[in-house]
Amino acid sequence: MPWWSWILIWVALVSLSLLFFVVMGVRLFRQFMATVKELGEAGEKLTRLPVPAAVPAGVHAAADPELPGIAPGMAPFASPHQMRHDYHAAKEARREARRQHRIRRKAERGQPQSLRDIEFR
Incomplete structure (x- = not known):
């Protein structure tokens, strides 16, 4: 096996691992933003609830x-x-x-x- 094939193999492995980390990062960011959005909606619902008057x-x-x-x-x-x-x-x-x-x-x-x-x- 020629010496340049090892370089190609390592470049492919590093690029695939970087691609994996980027995809996982984007997915994690989207999940985080969805959670923040739901928390904001829940907060708005709680602020709109009528507070019962004390008896x-x-x-x-x-x-x-x-x-x-x-x-x-x-x-x-x-x-x-x-x-x-x-x-x-x-x-x-x-x-x-x-x-x-x-x-x-x-x-x-x-x-x-x-x-x-x-x-x-």
Whole structure:
């Protein structure tokens, strides 16, 4: 094999590898630009979303009118103190409803009541 064939082989290998890197670079750039475009569109959509007004303290729009709370889906806009209060109030209401159901069920069956179900309050 003549000496100049080695030069041709190496020139072809280097040029093919450079061509590969250029094609991969262009592809990566296009993907990056598509991502930036989608992020821009998402940012525009978020800026156009209506921000719900905070629910006044006296108005409760919860699903159950007798339980305090705010409208469903408004938790991120409420104060942590209000959400903590609403959580504990709802938890206590559920606990009391279970206790009343347990008392009613035992009374219907004629079973003795548990000491924990008797109201000492």
